[in-house]
Amino acid sequence: MSICAKCVMDSSDQNIKFDHRGWCDYCVNFEEIIAPSWSFNLGDKIRLDQISESIRQDGVGKDFDCIIGLSGGLDSSYAAYVAVKKMGLRPLLFHVDAGWNTDQAVSNIEKLVDGLSVDLYTEVINWEEMKDLQVAFLKSGIPDQDIPQDTAFFSALYQFAHKNKIKHIITGSNYSTECCREPEEWGGYPGIDKTLIGDVHKRFGRRPLATFPITDILVYKVFYQKILGMKVHYPLNHVPYVKKNAEDELEHLFGWQRFQHKHHESRFTRFYEDYWMPRKFGYHKRRAHFSSLIMTGQMTREVALDRISRPEMDEHFLQQEFEYVAHKLGMRVPELQEIFDAPNKTFHDYKNKRWLIGLGAKVLSALGLEKRLFR
Numbered sequence: 001m002s003i004c005a006k007c008v009m010d011s012s013d014q015n016i017k018f019d020h021r022g023w024c025d026y027c028v029n030f031e032e033i034i035a036p037s038w039s040f041n042l043g044d045k046i047r048l049d050q051i052s053e054s055i056r057q058d059g060v061g062k063d064f065d066c067i068i069g070l071s072g073g074l075d076s077s078y079a080a081y082v083a084v085k086k087m088g089l090r091p092l093l094f095h096v097d098a099g100w101n102t103d104q105a106v107s108n109i110e111k112l113v114d115g116l117s118v119d120l121y122t123e124v125i126n127w128e129e130m131k132d133l134q135v136a137f138l139k140s141g142i143p144d145q146d147i148p149q150d151t152a153f154f155s156a157l158y159q160f161a162h163k164n165k166i167k168h169i170i171t172g173s174n175y176s177t178e179c180c181r182e183p184e185e186w187g188g189y190p191g192i193d194k195t196l197i198g199d200v201h202k203r204f205g206r207r208p209l210a211t212f213p214i215t216d217i218l219v220y221k222v223f224y225q226k227i228l229g230m231k232v233h234y235p236l237n238h239v240p241y242v243k244k245n246a247e248d249e250l251e252h253l254f255g256w257q258r259f260q261h262k263h264h265e266s267r268f269t270r271f272y273e274d275y276w277m278p279r280k281f282g283y284h285k286r287r288a289h290f291s292s293l294i295m296t297g298q299m300t301r302e303v304a305l306d307r308i309s310r311p312e313m314d315e316h317f318l319q320q321e322f323e324y325v326a327h328k329l330g331m332r333v334p335e336l337q338e339i340f341d342a343p344n345k346t347f348h349d350y351k352n353k354r355w356l357i358g359l360g361a362k363v364l365s366a367l368g369l370e371k372r373l374f375r
């Protein structure tokens, strides 16, 4: 196993490459492509004001000028704060309840909504359908176990925005905490692929997905964004965004509570990233999360190596979570264990249109619209 000399990405990413300094291609991409085009510590007030102005103009006479998907996690919470307090926008906060919210996520959402005095719309996913799709994905044996939740979150948001003619979407996606995008093999399937979801569900699902929102990547990237002109904005790339400071600020202003680690707002994702992925597949998503923080100078490599040397949550807790997840999904513990022990697969074992998504991503990279390394 080789590990990058700068960050903590290693050859558990089988396509990783190292240069003469021992730096991985994510670090080189950060140094050559992202850093020169991004003023990390300073922000870009001029650009932020331009974006705010265009959103406000389009929103004249409307109830809301933009929509923000809110999970209760740090990135989306801080994006909501920036939108209201630094951009002067009138957002609708939009939350999708897919059944796995931690109490802390729910409490953070309530505190933000009160503190910012904005409206919240919560869409609740039909739990029987959610459960059916999640069990189908677990049975498929592929690493990408967050596709059901991600699909629900993004599809519901896009569909709501489209139906209510909201043109501007604010996202908490950002370089500061996410510049090292995890490789695709680590469950980072790029986008919502209705073909893949449909095939997995056809083979392993048991009930029709009558209401479950699935908006294919072609619909939101091409129809919504290119034809209808829906725009996605990334304000966290234009303000100084340092994880620790942002957590302190939200805590101080709203009583918002920080999480132990990224994605811990969902009880399923926490289990998936800290138990299922590392133990079934050998992939540690925390490597990518920590590497983003190392590249942006927010964490030392030593601290990251120490954190990665053990699970984020203790063994007893993880075993309890295994039971919780099994029961919540309507299974007995041995049934979930059987799925865990079954052979690992990849999306290549199912119908998909990954080639088409890859073509689109290459075009975006060539146009300079996607700066993160995508492979």
Ligand SMILES: [Zn+2]
Residues within 6 Å of the ligand: 004, 005, 006, 007, 008, 009, 023, 024, 025, 026, 027, 028, 291
């Ligand atoms: Zn690296």
